[in-house]
């Protein structure tokens with residue numbers, strides 16, 4: 173028996189131009205032995221999943237808030253890049269955000285993983301089967317990421333989809349950040365956090381704190397205007413100044 177269940181979720185999708193509250197209906201299909209009443213599903217209900225958000229202009233970004241960690245969508249015309257994939261099981265939430273942005277997994281050509289930790293790369297298991305995308309990670313982290321398809325190793329200075337790879341080792345040996353030189357947007361992974369003002373990576377989970385501090389100083393020299401961290405809220409004003417101050421204050 174085919175059972176159609178709907179799960180109502182509320183995702184906060186933060187766009188470059190503002191904040192959009194998006195109600196997302198995740199459709200789960202499959203066989204079910206449950207004897208409980210099935211939630212009625214109507215095509216009308218499913219259609220509302222993509223309502224409420226508009227497409228993005230060139231250079232825009234969107235945050236997919238996956239609770240304690242975020243993924244980011246960078247949509248350019250008909251193509252999209254996704255930076256980080258959250259924990260295992262995040263594929264549906266990211267897919268719903270892509271749909272809400274007028275895109276979808278089919279448009280994703282590039283998946284970039286800032287580092288190997290499971291709260292950033294864990295979603296790959298669910299994403300890999302539904303994308304025809306190149307999947308990239310920093311050279312030294314590739315071996316630490318479980319993937320059904322080969323990962324493309326990247327290094328400092330590589331360019332992908334108009335985005336510059338910045339090698340930011342320390343939190344992990346192969347940690348990368350993703351910088352858009354045309355907009356000053358930096359997707360920082362765990363090289364920076366905004367959980368208590370702008371700070372560097374959590375020393376508890378950082379392999380080499382001195383190297384991580386050097387990476388923060390390197391990021392401060394880029395001319396960053398917006399910081400999109402893995403943990404904490406996007407920093408969209410005063411980001412360059414805050415980063416310079418942080419770089420001057422940290423030891424290591």
Ligand SMILES: [Zn+2]
Nearest residue numbers: 287289343362
């Ligand atoms: Zn991490």
